[in-house]
Amino acid sequence: MNFLLKEMWKYRLSYLFILPFMAMFIVFILIPVISGVLLSFTYFNAFDFPSWRGWLNYQNLFSQDIIFLQHVLPNSFKFAVFVGPVGYILAFLLAWLIAQLPNTMRTWYALAMYAPSLSAGIAMTVVWTVMFTGDRSGYINSFLLKWGIIEQPVLFLLDKDFLLNIMIIVSIWSSMGIGFLAILAGILNVDRQLYEAGRIDGISNRLQEVWYITIPMMKPQMMFAAIMAIVHTIKSGGIGVQLSGSNPTPNYAGQLLIDHINDYGFIRFELGYASAISIVVLLMCYVLSKFFGYLFAPKEDE
Secondary structure, eight states, X not given: OHHHHHHHHHTHXXXXXXXXXXXXXXXXXXXXXXXXXXXTXXXXXXXXXXXXXXXXHHHHHHHTOHHIIIIIHHHHHHHHHHHHHHHHHHHHHHHHHHHTSOHHHHHHHHHHHHHXXXXXXXXXXXXXXXXXXXXXXXXXXXXXXXXXXXXXXXXXXXXXXXXXXXXXXHHHHTOOSHXXXXXXXXXXXXXXXXXXXXXXXXXXXXXXXXXXXXXXXXXXXXXHHHHHHHHHHHTOOSHHHHHHSOSSOGGGTTOOHHHHHHIIIIISOOHHHXXXXXXXXXXXXXXXXXXXXXXXXXXGGO
């Protein structure tokens, strides 16, 4: 113990430099995570002192929560399968195409792709809600009526057959965030001499350049973008509520994991149960992050 204290005192200036980060990490990450784990084993209504329930919250979540099992999980799975991979692939394709442009044009196109992720809430009400409004003033209904495809306006945002699909479209459109910029930076930082060397070694087209040179040389950026895509997909919530204007969404058609947490945490005030759902989401993020970390890890680190 004395040796440890002497070593800490010896490097006290180093500890002083990392102190602000450590304080922020402890206050805003470590303590909330530990509190969430502890609360997930309790019944807590935000007014009375938490009472211990053990594994009962988790047992109820996976055995008796019909809304979670029949609506939230299937919705979240479909949402994640489409938004995550499609958004990730589109981010790479758009970043690669933008990287081929001259500098000035590249800046404006990158800004145009990134802007929706900054103003998703405004775009939700100004663009998408107006586009799918369930009367003749909605753009989609107006076009379909004009072309004679439908005879009556369709309530897109209140129909369980359309709501989740619209949510997927909106989320993909607004998914070009930090991960997209990281991929663009990675592509631009690939040494151009590698492409020249590749042509000498037999690479004959741009697709081979991307597969054999670009992607292997930017694995750190690809991993970061993948993790950001995971976070964006799993933390997405409130989209169906904003679009449909009802909470919960009609027939729970647009309920996702975060919506389920908000339902139990801020409407029903069952904070212990909401914490249990949050821990499940946290574990999902951790497992998927580890998977992509392994997938994109440099060979020397494997």
